[in-house]
Amino acid sequence: MKITDMIEEFIKDLFDDQNDSIEIQRNDLAEYFNCVPSQINYVISTRFKPSLGYYVESRRRWRRIYKNKKNNNN
Secondary structure, three states, X not given: XXXXXXXXXXXXXXXXXXXXXXXXXXHHHHHXXXXXXXXXXXXXXXXXXXXXXXXEXXXXXXXXXXXXXXXXXX
16 A cells, blocks of 8 residues: 555544544654655645545644535545
């Protein structure tokens, strides 16, 4: 399994039935996966798009991801 797939699955696992938004610290996640922070940005920007049912709010050090259940096929 590629690291991008592992990061995507990890982020998706943070969601549950009662939690439609999560907040992640980009640098902490990069440290956890032993990768550069830009790798986290890449996964978020390519796999958590509005067309896939997600909305991402970005700040300097963290990202908040909202899951839109109506549009999410996962």
